[in-house]
Each structure stands twice: as C-alpha cells, then as structure tokens.
Amino acid sequence: MDERMISRALAHLGIAPLNRFFKGGGELIYTVPARKDGDGTFAQVRLPLGVTADMVAGQRGKLAANLGRSGLETWPTKGDEDGLLDLWVADKGALTGGAGRWPLIDDGRVDLFDGVPFGLSQRGSVINAPLIGASWLIGGRPGQGKSSALRTLMLGAALDPTAELWAFALGESPDFDPLAPRLSRYRMGMDDATAEAAIQALADLVDEMERRGKVLGDQPGRPPKVSRRLADDRSLGLHPLVCAFDECHELFQHPRHGKRAAELAIRLVKRARKYGIVPLFATQSPTTDSIPKEITRNITCAAAYSVADHIANDGLLGSGRYAAGIRATELRTHTDRGTCVAVGLSHATFELVRTFYVALEDGIDEVTPIILRALHLMGGVGRAVLGGVPEPEPLDHLADIAEAMHGERRVRTQVVLTRLAALNRRYEGWTFTDLHDALADHGITVRKSDGYKVIRLEDVTAGEGTSP
Numbered sequence: 001m002d003e004r005m006i007s008r009a010l011a012h013l014g015i016a017p018l019n020r021f022f023k024g025g026g027e028l029i030y031t032v033p034a035r036k037d038g039d040g041t042f043a044q045v046r047l048p049l050g051v052t053a054d055m056v057a058g059q060r061g062k063l064a065a066n067l068g069r070s071g072l073e074t075w076p077t078k079g080d081e082d083g084l085l086d087l088w089v090a091d092k093g094a095l096t097g098g099a100g101r102w103p104l105i106d107d108g109r110v111d112l113f114d115g116v117p118f119g120l121s122q123r124g125s126v127i128n129a130p131l132i133g134a135s136w137l138i139g140g141r142p143g144q145g146k147s148s149a150l151r152t153l154m155l156g157a158a159l160d161p162t163a164e165l166w167a168f169a170l171g172e173s174p175d176f177d178p179l180a181p182r183l184s185r186y187r188m189g190m191d192d193a194t195a196e197a198a199i200q201a202l203a204d205l206v207d208e209m210e211r212r213g214k215v216l217g218d219q220p221g222r223p224p225k226v227s228r229r230l231a232d233d234r235s236l237g238l239h240p241l242v243c244a245f246d247e248c249h250e251l252f253q254h255p256r257h258g259k260r261a262a263e264l265a266i267r268l269v270k271r272a273r274k275y276g277i278v279p280l281f282a283t284q285s286p287t288t289d290s291i292p293k294e295i296t297r298n299i300t301c302a303a304a305y306s307v308a309d310h311i312a313n314d315g316l317l318g319s320g321r322y323a324a325g326i327r328a329t330e331l332r333t334h335t336d337r338g339t340c341v342a343v344g345l346s347h348a349t350f351e352l353v354r355t356f357y358v359a360l361e362d363g364i365d366e367v368t369p370i371i372l373r374a375l376h377l378m379g380g381v382g383r384a385v386l387g388g389v390p391e392p393e394p395l396d397h398l399a400d401i402a403e404a405m406h407g408e409r410r411v412r413t414q415v416v417l418t419r420l421a422a423l424n425r426r427y428e429g430w431t432f433t434d435l436h437d438a439l440a441d442h443g444i445t446v447r448k449s450d451g452y453k454v455i456r457l458e459d460v461t462a463g464e465g466t467s468p
Contacts, residue, residue, distance in 0.1 A: 001041035001089055003030050003033060003034050003043065006028075006034060006045070006067070006087065007028050008026075008066070009066035009067045010028070010045070010056065010063070010064055010066075012123070013056065013059040013062055013063060013293050014059065014062070015051060015055055015059065017049070017050030018047075018048065018050050018051050021049075021051070022265070026048055028046070028047075028048070028404065029045070030043055030044065030045055030046075031044045031046050031084065032044035037088065037123055038121065038123020038124045038125060039086055039090055039091050039095070039122065039124040039466065040073070040089050040090040040091050040094060040122065040123065041088070041089050041091075042086070042087070043432075044086050044088050045084070045085040045087065046083060046084060046161075046429055047083045051083070052078075052082045052324050053077065053078035053082060053083070053084060053086070054078060054082070054265055054324065054325070056076045056085050056325075057076045057078070057323070057324065057325030058097050058326065060074060060076055060312070061164070063076060067089055068092070069089055069090065069092065071330045072088055072090075072095055072331070072332075072352075073089060073091075073092070073094070073095060074087075074090075075087070075088045075089070075122070075325065075350075075352065077325035077326055077349055077350065078310045078349075082316040086349065088122065090122060092121075094124070095122065095352070095354070097354075098338055098357065099120045099338070099354040099355060099356045100120070100356070100359050101356070102117060102152065102356040102357070103117045103126065103356075104117060104370070105366060105370065109159045109161070109314065109377055110157070110159040110160040111160060111228070111311060112131050112156075112157060112163055112240045112242075112278075113132045113227075113228045114132045114172055115128035115129050116128065116129050116131060116152070116156025116157065117129070117156065117356060118149070118152065118153070118156075118353065118356065119340075119354050119355035120354045121346075121348075121352065121353060122353075127342075127345055127346065127351060128311055128355055128429050129153060129155060130300075130301065131156070131240070131278050132226070132240060132276060132278065132343070133273045133300075134224065134278060134279075134301050135268070135278065135279050135299050135300050135301065136279070136280040136281065136299065136300075136301045136303070137282075137295065137296065137299045137302045137303075137307070137316055137408050138150055138280070138281070138282040138283075138301070138302070138305075138316075138340075139282065139283045139284065139285075139286040139303075139304055139307070139312070139315075139316045140284065140286075140304055140305025140307055140331075141305065141306050141307060141308065141315075142284045142304050143333075143337070144305035144306045144331075144333065144336075144337050145337055145338045145339075145340070145355060145357070146282050146283070146284065146303075146340075147173065147246055147337070148355070148357055149282075149303060149340070149355045150175075150244055150246055150280060150282040150356075151176060151360070152169065152356055152358055153244075153280060154176070154179060154280075155367065155371075157242040157278075157371070158182045158370065158371060158374040159264050159370070159374050159377065160240060161374070161377040161379075162231055162239045163239065163241070163242055163377045164184050164239060164240070164241045165179070165182055165183050165242050165243075165244075166183060166184055166185040166186070166201055166242070166243040166244070167179060167183050167187075167243070167244045168186075168187050168188075168194065168201060168244070168247070168251075169188040169189075169246040170189075170190065170194060170198065170245070170246065170248065170251055171190055171247040171250065172188070172190060173246070173247075174360075175186065175246065175360065176188065176244070178360065178365065178368045179367070179371055180346045182374050182375060182378075185197075185201060188227055190250065192254075192256070193394070195251060195254050195257055195261075196257065196394075198245060198261070199257050199260060199261050200426065201243060202261060202264035202265055202268065203426065205241070205243060205264075205268055205277055205279070206264055206267050207266060208241065208275075208277065209267075209268065209271060209275050209277055212226070212235075212237070212238055212275040212276065212277070213274075213275060215237065216230075216238075216274075216275070219236075224274065224372040225273075225274040225275070226274065226275055226276035231276055238275070238276055239276065240278065241276060241277045241278065242278040242280065243277070243278070243279055243280065244280040244281075244282070244316045245279070245280065245281050245282070245407040247283060247284065247287040248265075248282060248283050248291075249290035249291065251281045252265070252290060252291065252292060253290055256431075256434055256437060259429075262294075262295075263429075265279065265292065265295060266292060266294045266295060266298070269295050269298045270294075270298050273300065281295070281299075286304075286307065286312045286316045287312065287315060290315075290457055291315050294449035296314075296315055296318055296319075297318070299318075299344070301343070301344040301345055302316050302317050302318065302342065302343050302344060303340040303342040303345075303355075304316040304317050304328035304340055304341050305328065305331065305337075305338075305339070306328060306329075306331035306332065306333050306336060306337075307328045307329055310327075310329065312328075313327055313328050316328070317343050317350075321343070321350075326341060326343065326349070326350045327341065328340065328341040338355055338357055339352065339355070340352075340353050340355060341353075358370070384401065395424070395458075397438040397441075398438070398439075398442055398463055400420060400424065400427070400459065401416060401420070401435075401438070401460055402460045402461065403423060403459050405455065407457070409456065409457050410449055410454045411454060411455055412452050413432055413435055413453045413454065413455060416435065416455055417430055420435075427439050432453075439455070439459075440464035443463060444459045444460065445459075
C-alpha cells in the first residue's frame with residue numbers, strides 16, 4: 001500500500017470537488033507518507049479545497065473497495081483538522097480471528113495503576129486498558145461481547161489484591177456469578193430490590209468520593225489524586241474501588257429510581273477519577289433515552305461493539321464520532337463478535353480492539369480458577385470489605401413511614417417525605433410516587449383531607465402487620 005494506490009482510490013470516490021482537483025492535474029500532499037503501522041499501513045493526507053475528511057469517511061465502503069479491502073480493514077477518520085485525512089488500512093486478512101488467550105488466564109497479578117490487558121489493537125499490539133483515573137461505558141447489540149468485556153476488566157481488577165470490587169447485573173444473567181467470592185457487593189436480577197441496591201451503591205460511592213477528597217486534602221502537600229503509595233496505606237482507605245453496572249439502561253430508565261440513578265452516576269463520572277474509584281457501565285441499549293448525555297460527554301473510556309445506527313454509535317463513543325468516521329456501525333453481528341471500536345484507551349483517536357475472551361459457557365469455566373488465584377493473592381480475605389463502605393441493611397419503608405408520622409393521626413404526604421429524608425438520607429430524592437408505591441405494597445391508599453393528600457396513622461399501623 002503506497003501513496004499512488006491511495007491517491008487512485010481517493011480519485012474514484014465520486015466526490016465532486018475531489019474529482020475536479022484530480023481532473024485539473026492536482027496531486028495530493030501526504031503530511032505523513034504511507035508507512036507500515038502494525039498490521040497495516042497508515043498515511044495522513046492534506047485534502048484539497050472543498051473536501052473534508054468527513055466527506056471521505058462517508059464513502060468508506062467505496063474507498064475500501066477501491067483499495068481491495070473490506071470495510072472493517074479500512075479506517076478513514078478526521079485528523080487534527082477537518083481537511084486532514086487519517087487513513088489506516090489493514091493488511092489483507094490481518095483482522096480475522098480473535099485476540100487469543102488472555103495474558104493473565106494462567107498466571108500473573110495486576111497493579112491497577114498500570115491497567116488491565118483488554119485486547120489487541122488494529123496494529124496487533126496488546127491494549128492495556130486504563131482503570132485508575134478512568135470511567136468506562138461499554139455497549140453494543142446483544143451477544144456481541146460487551147458483558148464479556150466488562151467481566152474481563154473485573155477479572156483484571158480482581159488480580160490486584162488491594163482492590164475492592166462491587167458488581168450489579170440488572171438482568172437475569174450468570175456472567176458475574178463466579179466472581180461473587182471476590183466481590184464485596186453483588187446483586188443480580190431485574191427486580192426493584194436489585195435496582196435499589198444499585199442506586200444505594202451509587203449513593204455510597206458518591207459519599208466515599210467525598211470522604212476520600214477530605215483524606216487527600218489532609219495529606220502532606222495536598223496531592224491532587226490517589227497514587228499507588230497512598231492506596232497501599234490501608235489506614236487511609238484509598239485503595240482502588242471498582243464498581244460494575246451491567247445492563248445499566250435498566251437503572252437509568254427505572255420508572256421510580258431512574259432520575260436519581262442518573263444524577264448520582266453523572267457526579268461519579270465527572271469526579272471519581274481522582275479518588276481511585278472506577279465506575280464501569282455496560283448496556284445493550286445505547287439510545288438517547290437510556291444513557292444520560294452527561295455520562296457520554298464525560299466518560300473517559302468507551303467501547304462500542306456492533307451497533308445499529310449513528311445514534312447508538314455516538315451515544316457510546318461521543319457526539320460527532322460517526323461523522324468523523326469512527327463507526328461501530330461497520331462491525332458485523334456474529335462475524336465481528338468480540339471486536340469493538342474504542343476511544344480513550346490510548347493516545348490514538350480511536351482503537352479497533354479485538355477483545356480477549358475468558359470463557360464461561362458450555363461447561364467451560366476459565367473464570368473460577370482466576371478468582372481462586374485472586375483470593376490466594378489476597379490471603380483468603382474474600383468478600384471482606386477492605387476499608388470501603390459496608391453494604392447497608394435494606395430499608396423497612398413502612399416502619400420508617402410510621403416513625404415519620406410522629407404519632408399524628410393524619411400527616412400530609414409532603415411532610416412525610418421531608419421527615420423521611422431527615423430520618424435517613426437514603427430517602428433523599430424520594431417523590432410522591434415512591435411513597436405511594438411503598439404504601440401500595442402494603443395495601444395502603446393515600447387519602448384526601450381538607451384538599452390535601454394525607455397518610456392516616458391507623459392505615460400504617462394496620463399495614464405493619466402485613467407483608468408486601
């Protein structure tokens with residue numbers, strides 16, 4: 001692959017100003033001449049007047065055909081300027097096949113400050129995924145590898161004996177069951193109890209973030225972020241804390257708790273990177289409604305497996321990525337399973353990553369031996385919290401409502417909500433709908449008195465003898 005071949009391919013894209021340029025005898029300027037780059041060729045081209053890199057990216061299929069490559073092997077993207085085209089073309093057939101065995105599957109440990117082996121780049125080199133100082137959003141169509149990728153990151157974190165791990169799978173999936181002995185918190189399911197536990201985890205992470213900020217402020221020199229040295233001082237409680245939320249769209253779209261979950265997650269994504277707290281989100285439904293825009297805007301690492309359209313593409317990778325030629329829409333379901341387009345993993349504009357797969361299916365379990373090794377590295381500590389926030393006991397809504405009544409026969413619902421928040425900050429953000437649903441679980445109906453909605457003490461007292 002040389003400049004002559006690339007120029008010829010560009011000359012036959014059907015882009016009018018480019019056609020005029022070549023018909024007038026113009027010759028393209030290569031700011032970076034075609035050169036070998038891993039398992040392919042890279043070149044950077046200064047496009048002529050009237051032509052943008054986005055226009056070339058829009059003709060990607062035709063460019064690939066002109067170069068004798070598949071779409072997956074041809075990556076035209078915008079450089080530092082709209083008129084600069086970055087072009088990477090894979091060697092023919094170089095991207096077929098998987099990434100091979102995970103480097104840590106049989107042996108080794110991890111320092112999360114150095115990252116976790118995640119997959120092979122388009123250039124054939126191992127991508128060491130950053131975790132400390134990062135937040136993650138992973139997504140794609142069902143069955144393309146997003147839960148497996150999330151599990152690989154968690155397995156890497158498990159092999160750092162100083163790390164604390166939480167996981168919440170908001171669906172009926174066993175993907176994280178073998179990790180349970182290494183998890184301080186773990187919930188799996190599609191019920192409200194799992195959603196409430198996940199939201200409580202988000203709230204606790206925000207509280208922990210605030211605590212860690214104060215601890216850092218008290219250290220000599222007021223370090224701006226958690227370092228390996230500080231993380232190793234167990235008296236400070238600044239160890240890595242990694243929390244995964246699989247099928248996070250179920251959380252953000254929850255009819256009762258979605259708004260609160262989004263608010264907490266956005267605060268984490270914006271600020272947690274300084275404090276050794278690593279939020280990981282994964283979804284099979286990356287739409288404008290399912291993932292808050294502020295999360296997409298502020299996430300540091302994003303990985304998109306095959307997606308259906310530009311909305312899902314930019315919902316994961318960030319606004320404008322599709323137009324710039326960074327497109328997970330080009331990945332084919334099944335054929336490119338396990339391959340993702342990722343941003344934020346390196347200094348490159350994007351990476352095409354064939355992710356490592358640690359098998360957990362059809363009677364093959366490569367996960368459990370890794371977790372046993374992780375427990376051995378910890379000295380058998382297992383579930384024990386390493387200094388983070390312990391999981392709270394579940395709330396008894398009706399008992400707390402009864403206490404908030406203060407023995408009064410009738411209390412307005414707004415007053416009860418205010419008193420509940422004062423009683424336990426976990427009720428902060430509760431709405432009338434939350435209160436109504438909690439009462440309805442016990443067959444209690446909110447009534448009206450003097451034009452106001454009220455709760456009657458006799459109803460609550462009678463309801464305390466029932467089960468939801």
